[in-house]
Amino acid sequence: MSWLRRLFHKSRSECQLDKELSFHLEQQIADYIAAGSSPEEACRRARQEFGGIERVKEEVRDTQWETFLESLARDFRYALRSLRKDRRFSLVAIFALALGIGASTIVFSVVYNVFFRALPYKAYNRSVIVSIRDLDAVAGGKVRKYFSPEEIRAIREQNHVFEEVIAYSRMRPTYDDGKSVRFFSFGAVVTPNTFDYLGVPPLLGRTISRGDGRPDAPLVFVMNYRLWQREFGGDPEILGRTFVLNGKPTTLIGIMPPQFNALGANFWLPATPDYPGLELMGRLKPGINVQTAGAELDAIAHHTHKANPGGIFPEDKFAIVPETLLDSLIGTFKKTLYVLLAAVLLLLLIACSNVANLLLARATAREREIAMRATLGATRGRLIRQLLVESFIVAAVASLAGCGLAYFGLKAVVALIPAGTLPEETAIRMNAPVLFLALGMSILTTVLCSLAPALHAIRGDIQPRLAGTGKGVGGSLRHGKLRAGLVVSEVALSIVLLISAGLLMRGFLILTRADLGFDPRNVLYFVLNLPPTYNTNLAGSLQRKNALTRQLLERMRALPGVTSVAEMAADPPPLQYELTDTIIPGKPHANPWETQLEMCSDGYFQTLGLPLLRGRLFSEEDVSAARDVMVVNEAFSRQYFPNEDPLGHKVRLDIFDKPYFAAVAPHDAYFEIVGIVRDFKTSVQDSPSWQLVPQAFVPYSVAGFNWRVFMARTSVDPNSLVKNMGQEVRALDPGVQISTSGTLESALTEFYRGPQFELAVLGAFAFIGLALVIIGIFSVMAYTVSLQTHEIGIRMALGAQQTNILWHVLLNGFRLVAGGIVIGVCVGFALTRFLASQISGVSATDPSTFGFVITVVVLVGLAACLFPARRAAAVEPLIALRYE
């Protein structure tokens, strides 16, 4: 070890030791010479006896080290004793810190994993997905994600912004396992360079490579881990086997490791070079940002459009929209995370103020003890070290407790995150960097918080401290301003948290208690996945779809327990619909007039429980004959026919004339309005709120989109009938499958999960913050009162009544709470606007929420001050005066 120390610059004590030992040696030599030896003889003897300066130095150094460890151990023991004696301080400080550390570790873990470790793919933060927005379409425009082979070729060849480009499309092939043909899981066709692009090696076998994309190459596919485990029991023998997918023998060449779910698919096949519609993803070259890429791609697209008008790019006016992969996967959740990050920082600040306050109070109370130790010979350094050891113990215990809290809390939080918010590949775990950050934070805060009072306690005159300090008038005032400031800021921060939670709560209640306008109870729905035989491009597909729908509705109605049935085009309410522009003859308009379009069966209104207000609903004959009739809602009538009766008017829905619906929709069709139904609320994408928009309902038989959604109102538990529904579907056409199903109520619950998550976490933080503030106020006030006992005794002896003392202490304490409330409300006012996007139906400065929170904090603050105040009033003057 000594060679290591020799490497470092000789410290001062080293030099001194050197000097001392050299002196000794010289004296020894001098004595030998005086006794008669020759100088060389003397030197030799002396050195020999000395045994080597370095060894002696090492012995001394070892002793130094031992002594250091000894005194450190002593400091530890003393610190433990001291902390055990002052149990209230220790427990409260550890509790507060542990909560702060635990909560922040949880949030940091989530943030870290979502922002930095979301996906296991190579350089995924440079991946960008591209789509085309039709600027002619209403309300922000319709977005097209699928590109034709020509478009893809143009972009691929002409761009300078992408390192590499892949394309893919989700599909669901049929699987012939020799016994029956059924739908396989969800897969994707991908360009052959995709697996290189993603950069994840396979678990078994190999991945798709360029050779597999050649037109004459044998058909292959790669499976993901979950599908392998679920369907094939993880059997490695299936590698190399041939599966008949979509009627063609395809060989399984590889299996991917767990948590690989690229492009939302469970298996991947190579795409043929002229696959009709693929989604695009590209990796930006380093240094190129998303906007630049978007601009160049836009230029390429417009150039190509000009070069062949009427060909690819069917939109007349369009814009290329690039979006980073990460944003597309977690876009809205990011906002939630920012809110939670801010909230947890507030909570951490509250915890730290709490601890700092406690440390200050404690330091004041111990001034006498510290002064005594200083007189008895402890050096400044030793005293500071002593205090630091104490703080370190508190911080260490709190960190351990905090990490334990974080571990369990993280599990709870992850369970609360609504499904589908995060990509499957993201695993939320406690990672080493986050842990170190949390530990570092806690140790840093505690040490800093204790350093100030420690330094303060050490300097200055010792004498006045020895003479009964801290108990007199001076004592309670020392650090008084700092302590007061800390209490005020704690209260202010807690108010901000509480107001935020309160606003979220109100927004959530409004969301979930709203009268939706329809009855979601006991309604079952399921989505049908139609096989390629129903493809819109094939002749007669519309008739086939309509026939299937009609027959299925009949069969469903015949099932016991079903009261009414319906078909519709959209996912179950209250989710999105097609938005269309509305053309009303005689009412020209420049801006698009939005209407939500729903194509449904005649039973739709009854199944949902929508009452008819005027006119009539369309009948079964209307549906079978595919008549151009339309039912509208009140909002439609109010908005587009404000002073007249809409019944009888004919309206054209622009969406049917869009080129991409050309094959499946009637052209230039005018629908006659025959009835008006009551409004019901729907939601708009990405926003947890309800809207009332104009809606138009036409029979499903007029147009044929590929999916069909069926609903049934049941008199029994809807879930019990799902199987029967499936049987009816299969009985009609074995190639058709139910892809998803559920009840309206469950769909609504899923819809609420997002805001619920945010509310739960923020609410927990606000609650913890309030608890910490209460404890903080209480502890500090208790300390202050105990320090002021002497003063109170004097006051009482001089004639003050108990109630006077009570009021005095109470007011003193409450003054701080009031100050904190005022500051907190002002800050809250300024900051809640950032929450505006998360809450619906309530303004960011809702007075009732503010009022409620203020009331709660006032009551709670009063209670926290009351108990110490009562204790102060109960002081016996004689005892207090003698209390020295």
Added chain:
Amino acid sequence: MATEPKTELLRGTLDMLILKIVALGPNHGYAIAQRLRQISKEFFTVHQGSLYPALYRLEDRGWLSAKWRDTNTGREAKFYDLTSKGRKQLETEIFDWEQLSNAVALILKAAE
């Protein structure tokens, strides 16, 4: 010329002896060793490897205080002096030692 077995007992005793020597008058490390040797009539020859660690320990415990002073040879040396704490400690140790040696003497006498 006794060697110095580095037992715990002797280390504690060495501390006490050093304190006593310093109590006779402040001195530097070499002089302390010399006086120890002289007064014990050559019985105790303290090796530097035991002396200086002991001096360091005693200084760290606050029983000795050290100061650099000029010697008559013109060089500077580190002089050790007894502190009040050290004085008290010396008294305690002497008392303990006397108790110990009395008890040992009693046992040895009784064995006959």
